[in-house]
Structure formats: structure tokens, C-alpha cells
Amino acid sequence: MKSFPGFLKAVLILTLLTASSLIFASGRQQSPDTTSKPLIVYSYDSFASEWGAGPSIIAEFEEKYGVTVELHAPGDGVTVLSQLILEKDNPKADVVIGLDNNLLARTLKENILEKYKSAEIKKVSKDLLFDKSYHLTPYDYGYFSICYDKENITNLPQSLEDLTNAEYKDSLVLMDPRTSTPGLGFLLWTIAVYGDDYLEYWDRLKPSILTVTESWSSGYGLFLKEEAPLVLSYSTSPVYHAEYEDTTRYGAIKFSEGNYEHIEGMGIVKGTGNRDLAEKFIDFMLADSSQKTLALSNIMFPSVTETELPESFKHAFYADNALLIESDTIEDKSSDWVQQWIENYGK
């Protein structure tokens, strides 16, 4: 053995160490916790924030059923959908929360959800059942709206067209339609209003835009840090500040062209190994207590329209003219629209 270089022995030992660490790694991965498999829920980031609805609903659910729930937020709504599509063959999540009416077509096409018609769904207002195939169950809804900060703006825009005025230069924070549901919603809003001329509208709007953020959370955060006086958000957003901060400093504007409707849905991920618990979770989201929490923490109108709303909801509005683009049209055209938008924005 003398001719066998000692050095190689050392390498061999290190290789063995590496191999054992690998085994350890895969062991960590697969350690099946058979006693209670946690329910894995994907949602958008603001739902999972400690001011969001996620943590309190989940805590109640965990207590009621004696299980653990892991809540993961890979980003805003569209990012959540992309993550699910990427994991299609090997799904990690059991339940997804936050795929809205605008993402319905793509969700169904990708075939990533299991059908589930909750017994609780009869309480949900019929107009809100945007998925007749029962893959997505609506849990709340609202209207996209431009929100403002009274301390930083006096003359409010009253329409999409007003936003293009020179006085609003660098005043508006929007979100990216490639990554976020409000971003996609706003793009569809401009299409619902301007039709084929929407890109010309965006050209006029561009000087008013301070920045386009990845997610609603980061955009709204910028707005609260006073980086801009106007932000794309929801008609219900002022409720939060009235309820928790006792201030009417922030408001939402009803636009003369109408506001785009946004219905948020949840569903059971195809291939879940936890179907029973997933169903229970969907039901639980429609229970009275959760619906109240959604109103107060997700700050949207509950989909069970009977739910009693707190006083602070007088600062929210229902759109007189709710705009909506047909799901089929969205399926046909939305990727082209987003592509054209980005090409145009990059001009």
C-alpha cells in the first residue's frame, strides 16, 4: 500500500463524509412525519403577513382540528400561480388561496386544482361564483381602485383619464401585471375602458407612474412610506386605516369609468395527500368567524354577503359600474396583452 498516495486516502475520507452528509440531506427531506402531516397552504404575501388574515384564521383552524398548518407566500397572486404550475408534477401545497377571477382561465387550463364543492358554498352570493366548475371557491371580493393619501395630495383624479394629467407626474405606484393580481387587474381595467386603444392610454399614463412594483405589498408599502400619494389598491383599503389606526387619512376613489371587479378564490391543489383536511380548510374559510376575519384582516368584502360588516366599512365602496372582462376572452388574449404591454412599456 505504500505506493498508494496518502493524499488519496484523505480525499477518500472526505468523500465518505460528503456521502454521509448527502444521506443525511435526503433523510431530512423525506422524514415522513406520519403522526400529523401539516396542511401546506400557499397564498399571496399580504395574506400571510402578520397583519393579514392568514395567521389568525390558521391559528383558529389549528386549534379546532389539532393539526399544524404551514403557510407559504412565494409572492403576489400571479407568482403563486406560477409556482403551482412549476410544481405541477410534484405538488408541495395542499390548498391555494388567492387566485382571482382574472387567473381563472389559466388555472383551469393548467389543470392544477381538484374540484371541490363545499357545503358552505350555498351561503356565498350567486353573483360571485365565478368558477362554475367549482375548482375555485370565492372567499372574498372587492374592486380595484386608486387610493390616495390626503396629506400628500389635494386635487383627486376622478377617472383613469385624469391620472394622465401633468399634475400627477411621478405620483402613482402600480404593480407589474406579470407578477401580481392587482397589476394584471389594472391592465385589464384599462383594456375594459379603452379597448384596443389601451396602449395609447398607457403612453399617456407613463409620466404619472413613479414605479411598477412586483407585488401589492411592496407597492402599498411604498405608498405608506409616503414615496407617492397615489397607489393601485382596493376600494376597501381605507377600512384598514380607519379600523386599526383610527385615521381617515387614506381614501379610495370611485372612478367615473367604473372600477374593475376582483373576486378572490381558493382551491385544493391537484395531487394533495391531505384532501380531507384541505376540504375542511376550504369550509373553514367560509365559516362565519373566518369571513369576519377576512373582512377585518384581508380588508375585502366577504363572499358570504350576509356577514355583518364593522362600522369602518363605511369608508369602502361598492362600484356602481363594476367592470369585468369575460374569462374566455382573458384566456385567449391575456398573455398577448401582457406581452404587448411590456414591449410598449420598454419603448
Next chain:
Amino acid sequence: MILSLRKVRGEIYLIPAFLFILIIFYIPLSGILIKGIQNENGQFSLENIIGIISSPYYRKTIFFTFSQAIVSTVFSIIIGIPGAWIMSHYSFPGKKFIKAIITIPFILPSILVVLGFVLFFGKNGLLNNALNVLGFEDLKLLYSFKAIIIAHVFYNFPIAIRIISSLWEKIPQSQMMAAKSLGAGKIRVFRTITFHQILPSILTSSMIIFIFCFMSFAIILVLGGGPELSTVEVEVYRLAKVTLDLNRGSSLALIQSSLTLLFMFLYSSLEKYKSYEEKLLTKANRARYSLKLDLKSFLIIIYFIFVLLLIVAPPLSVVLESFKESRSLSGDSHFSLYWYREIFNPNSRGTYGKIAFNSLINSLFYAISTILFTIPVSTLVSWVITRKKLRFPALTELIFLLPFGISSVILGLSYMRLSLMLPDSFKGSAILVILAHSVISLPLVFKPVLSIFRKVKISLREAALNLGASGFRTFIDIELPLIKSGLLTGAIFAFAVSIGEMNATLMLSRPGTTTLPITIYRLIGSYKFFGACALGTILMFICLVAFMAIDKFDGFGE
């Protein structure tokens, strides 16, 4: 038939290392690059490449990638040159401290730079609050071209100081003195003599800073974000992870990799200037000035105050904010240890605490695993290169250094594609993340290990062998103690790179495999700054300890 292994060509020993790098780097990468010149049916086609080049959006993105990198480089050099001059010409009390301070950016993962910048330069950040107190208007810096440039300058001007000063202090003053005695003014001396003398170091540092800025990811993703401030790296990530257009993403990756490899080639051709630096041998015996109470010293002090502010304030903001808690989105904050309790106390853990703690454990585990992968490979290759006959030693070296020229986002993309072909249980698994971290850190681990092997004399080993010690004993008793410092330095680099890595990890991670940087990024995304800062402080602390260790083993400050 007895074949003494010692007479076998060196290449034989390299087989395991070659296989390793082939599997974890060259095969996945070529998968992506080939995909870049294919259409959806897998036939050769340039349609995606042409599609990108003819798209105004991607053209603008590529242009922006260049322009921000150039502007960042120019400012980093301009700010670095005075620092290099001071560090190479003066000795003064606290110089060691300043030297330590300017290594801070080296050790900060980019996501922490971003976090620190948002906190320090934001509209409600420390800087603007200070300006308000002094009666000035707010500076609007964030989420703009300016923000990206400042963050890049922060990250890179210490590189300029380091590279330029190390050459400058070796330049003999004779020429300069001669020019002066012939009556040339100070500016003229600098322009005609000094500038030319330090030019090689300016070029080298410019090139490396340019490459870093060109491949920058986290800073652009958070501080730029919008479609008007987007770079090739960010678009590759979006195409792959959000739009799910892997074909187009691969084509863009091909364009990006061709560019970065070209830059690396330019950089290595600048290395020939190194020989010029080596010719200057050791430090010229130049007089070091000490500071006196004059205008010059005053300017030097102003410069360092500026440098300290730029370097120390952002990370310090992170630490300060981590001890705060707020009851609501825009409400006031108060002092609290809430975040640390959440992370470290298993009994009071909520969603934040669980995810934060898991990512801390994951990060540590990946970092240690990365050491276990990279150190044996680097040691084996270094040993063969320095001790055995090889036909192409330089090429062998290059093969293991090349991953440095490929951006980690693109590496993540190739792993993503690779994992589509692997069995389900591999998808999103820890092993892929660890291997990705290993590739990214390998060049940085390999360099110090190779250089220590070069320094250790072969004769010592031969002597021990001649005296009858076995090969293994020789290695353990003679070589190992001598190369230990190089191995430890390499190991710490592996650890530090892995623990701060965000780009490839972001492409690969799934809920079970999130790391500290990913969690921090997500927390910033949902505007949970205080929670992000607590994790950021922990990450910073880990990196600090790691690099203090390198300093101990390697004299990193030199």
C-alpha cells in the same frame, strides 16, 4: 505488471474531479445553452434569439444592463481612487480600523445591502430624517436609477481601493520625483506619470466591478424592480419563474453567458499586467506621511467620514430596525425583542418564527454541506496540478474556475431544467440547492487552496518520503499542517458564499428549502421590514464571524 501509481499521469487522479464538475456544472449549463438555440420542438432554430434581439423591451433591458454597469463602475473607481491614494501613502492611527471597515461590503450578502439601503435612504429612513432635522428637503433616492448606482458603488468601491492601493504602494517614487524636480506641477505629474503607473490596476478593478454590476441581481430586483429598471439577470429570472417561458429564458441566458464569458476573457487578458506588478517586487521603500493639521488632513478626514457613512450606515440601520415592532402597517414602532423571541423560542413561534427558524437551519446545513463538496474537489485538483505532471495545467485550472463567469441565476435556471428530467423526489430538493451552491463557490474555494499548494515546497514532502514515512503519514504530518490555512480559508469562502447566496436558490427553492436570504427577500416583498432586519442581523453576524476567521487564517486584510 506492477504499476506504481506515482508514475501514472496526473490526469488519472483528476477523473473524479472532472466527473464532478461535468455533472454539476458543464452538463446542466450546456443543456440551457443548447435550449437557447432550439425552438419548442427541440430543433435547431434561432427564432428565440432573434425574437429577443428584435424585441424593443429586451433590447432596452440589455442596453440598461450595460449602462448601469458602466455608470456604477465609473463612480466606484472615482470614489475609490482617493481612498487608494490615502491607504498607500499615509499611515495614521485607526488605519487598521478603516481597513477593516472597508471589507464590510465584501462580506454582506446582496440582499442585506438592499435591505440596508431601503432603510437608510428611504423616505422615512435615517438619512432623510436627519436631513429633515437639519431643515433640508427629502432626498428621493429609492426605486430609481440613482438607488441602483449607489448600492453598486457601496458594494464595489472597496474593491477599487484594495486593488489600486496594492499597486500604488509598490510604485517607486523616482520617476515622480524626477518630474517634480524638472518643474512639473502636481496635476501634470499625476496626469503624465502617476496615472499611467496605476492604470493597470484601474483597468483590472474596473473590469471586475463591471462584471459584478453586469451580473447583479438582488439589488436590481428590489431597488429597480419595475420594467423600466430591469436587467438581463432579472428578466431571465422572470421568464423562468413567473412567465414560465423556459425557451425564451434559455435564449436570454445564452446571450447573457456569451457576454459574461467575453468579459471574463477580457479580464484575464488584463492579468498580464500582473507581471508588471510583480516586477515591482515588494513594497517600494517609500516614505509614509503621517497626518498633520492642515487642509490635506482635513480633506482626508472628510473623505473617511463619507466612506464610513456610506458603508456603516446601511447595515447599522438593519441592526437598529431589528429591535423594533409595530402594531399596524403604518403605525408607530417601539423597541422590542419580539422577532428574536419568535425565531429562537420554540414555544412562542408563529408563522414568522417557524419559517425564519427553518430557513436559518437550512442555511447552516447547506453551507456546511457546500464545504464538504468543494474542499475535497479543490484539494484534489490543487494537489494534482502542483505535484503531478499534466499536459494542460492551465486549462485544467480554467475548467474549475470557469463557473465564476456564469451568473448564478443562469446556473439556477439550468438546475431548474435539469430537475424537470429527474425523478419527482429530486424536484425542489435540498441536494440541488447544495450542488448549486457548490458550483458557485468552487472557484472561490479553489483559488486559495491552489495558492497554498503552490507555496508549500515539494522538497519537504520528498524528504519525508525518503526518510521512510508512508504516503498517508506524510500527508497528515507534513503537508496538512502546512496547507491547513489555505483549506480553512477555502472552507470559510464556501460557507460564506452558500449562506449569502440568493439568486440560484431563488430559482430552485420550494417551501421546504428556503434559506435566510430568500426569507429576507420575501419579508421585504411583504414589507415586513422589522422581521427581515432581525433575520438580516443574524445573517450579518454569521458572515462577520466567518470573515473574521478568514482574516485570522489568511490575513484577508492584506
